[in-house]
Amino acid sequence: MATAKKAAEQSNLPFAYTRYSHEQLKDVLRKMYLIRRFEEGAEDSYMRGLIHGTMHLSIGQEASAMGICMPLTDEDQITSTHRGHGHSIAKGADVKKMFAEFFGKTTGYCKGRGGSMHIADVSKGNLGANGIVAGGIPIAVGAALSAKRLGNGKVVVSFFGDGANNEGAFHESLNMASIWKLPVIFVCENNGYGMSTSTARSTAVANIADRAAAYSMPGVIVDGNNFSEVAEASHAAIERARAGEGPTLIESKTYRYRGHSKSDRNRYRTKEEIEDWMTNRDPIALFETELKEFGVIDDHGIEAIREDVAREIAAGIEYAKEGPMPEISDLARFVYTEEVA
Amino acid sequence: MDVAVRELSYSQAIQEAMAIAMEADERVILMGEDIGVYGGAFQVTGDLVERFGPDRVMDTPISELGGAGVAVGAAVTGLRPIFEFQFSDFATLGMEQIVNQAAKMRFMLGGEVSVPVVMRFPAGSGTGAAAQHSQSLEAWLAHVPGLKVIQPATPHDVKGMLLAAVADPDPVMIFEHKLLYKMKGPVPEGHYTVPIGKAEVRREGRDLTIVATSIMVHKALEAAETLAGEGIDIEVIDLRTIRPIDRETVIASVKKTSRLLCVYEAVKTLGIGAEISAMIAESEAFDYLDAPIVRLGGAETPIPYNPELEKAAVPQVPGIIAAARDLAKGVR
Structure with missing residues (x-):
């Protein structure tokens, strides 16, 4: 029946199903699971005292990260946020090196110096998560300036949250990107709350994408829990950027299931609200339903992916546990490129 | 060539x-x-x-x-x-x-x-x-x-x-x-570099070291010329880099002169003078000191508009001369 329906709707299939092969779509599902299980694994390791500090989980926002990153090449670059694990994995990071970083090991992406909040993978174009709200936005514009000047064809995606749209850096960056027509895509993942403050209380416009008009760039609103819709907007924005037509602001409306960070008592939203998103709008569940509906995968295939991801996560945590701790005598390494007395 | x-x-x-x-x-x-x-x-x-x-x-x-x-x-x-x-x-x-x-x-x-x-x-x-x-x-x-x-x-x-x-x-x-x-x-003409992290001794002297930064280097040199007429021989170090600081040059100079005056325009408190003073106090040069270290820095005020007040807010040559003279003669 699914096949019949697919044939009937061939002409108006959602974007992703016309653009990507079944193998690619299955890999998207796999990566969405990888993001979720990675964060669950990190959370569990934190609860068990294997990881210290804090972390900001993006569980519930997986389709947004994957949809935006799917059209990017390994050479394209991103800047990310304190809620950046999903962006990192979506951009191609290896979860074992991410776990190793969270465990503070020298085998981690940042050799144990950055942790969750500064996770990066420069080899795949991830210039880093950022502990400062909106801190990565001007850096992305700078990377786009490099791309334009050096003529290397790269585009840059700047991920940030709804909280960042009220920072001055947001305004300054979008304005400069627009006047210089830089190949950068601003992706606001609006999960409804900047820590505890809702966008309704913090932001004077109904939609953050409305602000694009102030910078003479397209502002696009997508359902951030719908992979295909996000990917479609990302493709269009990237195409526009590569053509030299300048930046786009994409507002990806989504939701985080967990609290802001480990200190969150969830006093600013209701259980019912959280449960509604988890039950009715979960990005992975929605994507699975679609994939089955369009005959991309069946329950066995999904189960195989889940098992495969579980193995990768378990292996990643083992890898992290086994890695060496940094030498205390190396404390001052990486402050400067060349050692300074 | x-x-x-x-x-x-x-x-x-x-x-x-x-x-x-x-x-x-x-x-x-x-x-x-x-x-x-x-x-x-x-x-x-x-x-x-x-x-x-x-x-x-x-x-x-x-x-x-x-x-x-x-x-x-x-x-x-x-x-x-x-x-x-x-x-x-x-x-x-x-x-x-x-x-x-x-x-x-x-x-x-x-x-x-x-x-x-x-x-x-x-x-x-x-x-x-x-x-x-x-x-x-x-x-x-x-x-x-x-x-x-x-x-x-x-x-x-x-x-x-x-x-x-x-x-x-x-x-x-x-x-x-x-x-x-x-x-x-x-x-x-052409390309040359001056290394970051190296101070320069602008004037050699035996009696007192002035460590100065930026425009204060010139004021210190002027003060040193005046005091040379009084027989006070001042060494003036142009720090040039404040991170990383050239410890060796400053320490060697203080060991030679046994007296240190820091002159800088920024607000005196918690400034570069405090760092230089502490660096000397923590170094082997401390044992060579014949007098307390003296700092001349900016006043603990915003910079005022009135030109006379503005001048008074940062070290000037007469003040440097007076401080250096007192320090060299052991008045302090």
Whole structure:
């Protein structure tokens, strides 16, 4: 029946199903699971005292990260946020090196110096998560300036949250990107709350994408829990950027299931609200339903992916546990490129 | 081969250094407010936009935070930006990108990137620009590991140190005292560098060491000449770099003279003088001291508008002479 329906709707299939092969779509599902299980694994390791500090989980926002990153090449670059694990994995990071970083090991992406909040993978174009709200936005514009000047064809995606749209850096960056027509895509993942403050209380416009008009760039609103819709907007924005037509602001409306960070008592939203998103709008569940509906995968295939991801996560945590701790005598390494007395 | 040496002003020397860097390397770009056709608030970039075009001499909007961040992002991804803050006071607007991003990015990423950005800060008082356009904030930035902070005092040094800064893989902050811009001095033609992190003994002496920064080097030298007439022989060290500090040069000098006077324009408390004093107190030079260390710094006030008040807010030659004389004669 699914096949019949697919044939009937061939002409108006959602974007992703016309653009990507079944193998690619299955890999998207796999990566969405990888993001979720990675964060669950990190959370569990934190609860068990294997990881210290804090972390900001993006569980519930997986389709947004994957949809935006799917059209990017390994050479394209991103800047990310304190809620950046999903962006990192979506951009191609290896979860074992991410776990190793969270465990503070020298085998981690940042050799144990950055942790969750500064996770990066420069080899795949991830210039880093950022502990400062909106801190990565001007850096992305700078990377786009490099791309334009050096003529290397790269585009840059700047991920940030709804909280960042009220920072001055947001305004300054979008304005400069627009006047210089830089190949950068601003992706606001609006999960409804900047820590505890809702966008309704913090932001004077109904939609953050409305602000694009102030910078003479397209502002696009997508359902951030719908992979295909996000990917479609990302493709269009990237195409526009590569053509030299300048930046786009994409507002990806989504939701985080967990609290802001480990200190969150969830006093600013209701259980019912959280449960509604988890039950009715979960990005992975929605994507699975679609994939089955369009005959991309069946329950066995999904189960195989889940098992495969579980193995990768378990292996990643083992890898992290086994890695060496940094030498205390190396404390001052990486402050400067060349050692300074 | 002889290199021709001409008299250039401090600002001409900066402009020449930037032109040489841009000629040599396509990746070098200039960014800042009104640095294009206007030529910069202090005419430091001058006509460079005519030579290199607006894509390499980029006027930014009045966006210090975003502009600094764009320079940081461009530096990480292959360009060598030289970013001009119109006044060093405006560093306060760009602080997030300087302190949280430029200074820490290499470290946070475990050495996976370098941030070869140069930032220029016209600094200091003496122009009647009052409290928000006259500060000396270099110690703020020198407190941040990951940055290098320099204060060249002569046209020769500013050219050589700017060229060293452009070649440096890490973020270098250059504080240029605005009253130095018109000062002339010998500057060799062509490319040369003056190393970051090396102080210079400007005047040798036996009785007392003055460690000075930026414009205070010249005031200290003037004071030293006057006191030479009284038979007081002063050694003047131009610190040139405040992060990393050249410990060896300062310690060796204090061991020789046994007396130390620090002279700097920034607010006295918690400034570079405190650092130099503590460095000596912690070093083997401490045992050589014949008198308490003395600091002359800016007053604990904002810089006032009234010209007489403005002069009184920062060390001047008569004050340096008096302090050095007392210190050398053991009055203190």
